[in-house]
Each structure stands twice: as C-alpha cells, then as structure tokens.
Amino acid sequence: GVDLSIGTGLICYSLFGGYLIVHKDVPVVVALIACLVLSILIGALNGFLVAIMDLPPFLATLCTCMITRGLGSFSGGFGVSWPSSLEPEGWFRKIFRFTVNGKVIPIGIVVVVVLVLLMNFILKHTKIGRYTIAIGSNKEATKLAGVNVKFYHVFAYVISGFFAGLAAIAYSATYVTIYPGSGAGFELDAIGGAIVGGVSASGGVGTIAGAFLGVLVITLMKVGLPFIGLQANWQQIFTGLVLIGAVLIDVVKKKK
Secondary structure (H helix, E strand, O other): OOOOOOOHHHHHHHHHHHHHHHHHHHOOHHHHHHHHHHHHHHHHHHHHHHHHOOOHHOOOOOOOHHHHHHHOOOOOOOOOOOOOOOHHHHHHHOOOEEEEOOOOEHHHHHHHHHHHHHHHHHHHHHHHHHHHHHHOOOOOHHHOOOOEEEEHHHHHHHHHHHHHHHHHHHHHHHHOOOOOOOOOOHHHHHHHHHHHHHOOOOOOOHHHHHHHHHHHHHHHHHHHHHHHHOHHHHHHHHHHHHHHHHHHHHHHHHOO
C-alpha cells in the first residue's frame, strides 16, 4: 500500500486549523483537534476506497491527494498564520521547540523518538501490527486465516492519516505562515525514506526503526547537499539515485 495524500493533506489540515483560528476565532486547542479529526477522516476515506471499494492504492490516494490540495485552497489562495510564540495562544509551538535564555532547543526529536518506540511496539507486539504486515505480505492468505482484512486495512490508512495530522501540527508550530500548495513532494520524501529504510515496495517487509533511519537519510541529504554547495537539481538527482539503489537491493534480496 501507499498513501500519496499525506503531503497535500498535511498542508490542508494545517490551513484548516489556521483558518478556524483567524476567521472563526476558535481556540488553538480546538483547531489542533480539528486538524486531527480531518486527517483521520481523510485516512478513513483512503481506507474505504482501497479496502472496501478495492481501488488500487496509488489511484485512490492520488484522488484524495487532489481533493486535499483543492480543500487547502479554501483560504482563497492566501497564506494562513497561526499564533506566534509571543502571543498567549502560541503555547503549542513549545511542544516542538523551547527557548531558554534566547537559545532555541528543538525537542521535536524527543516527540518523534517516543512515537517511533510506540509504533514499533504496536507493529511487533499487537494484532493490529502483525495483521498489517500479514496483509501486506499476502492479503488473500490472511483473509483465509480468518482475519478481518478489510477492518485492519482501513485502520492502517486511518493511522497514516492520523500521523499526517500530527505532522500538520508540527508544521504549524514550526512555520509562521502556511501557504497552499507548499506540501507537494512531502509524500515522496516519506515514501523514499521508508524504502531506503528497508520497507519492501511489494509489501510484507519493514520495520519502524528502519523507516525512521531511512527518513533521517533523506532529510540529511536534503539539508546536507545544499550545505556543501550543490544546487537543487543535483539534490534531486542524488536522492533519486539513492532510491534506485534501495529498490535494487530490495529486488535482489527477494530473489535470494
């Protein structure tokens, strides 16, 4: 399975929450909850299209990608600003970065590590995790084994949507203004990170820790290559070459 809606969805949820704050005067807490609710609904829609309607994941999530991109333009094409850290309602920004004596301390990595450990436990030691891997490995065999495949398949996309909502909150806490259309390509970084981290493109193989390390590799390339003076086109070329190498390794491993 794949979810192409997480990039545009992230921006859509962030814009939706900011719109509620700016134009509807809702508290930040309500806006944060609204981000998560909308992301879960989009995730459930993806799950319904893929698991219940049996559409190909690429096609189904491409459709919701376009839907969320369109929904993200309800602000009239203008950027939306969440409360700054200097305002009373800007407390949510301290969840991911804290300022002490004028120095910014990024604590978002702590949040990420906690979530990685939590999802690692769920994937390895709960029915949801084991059944998800089983569905990815062989959907028909899992169904014949008596597993409610449709439920767990939908739930996997709901989790994907939920984490896109969390990413929207982190994005809103990091940037002052959110602009429509700025999330294009985020889903490719996420998918690329997962593949580099050992998640099989054909399903059934992968770990949370591996995906986490893969995302770090992709992020280091995006940050490090410009740091040494390479232009944007070379960044994309090197990233593409790394992904090709990761896919080839996966193919060779499967043949063995």
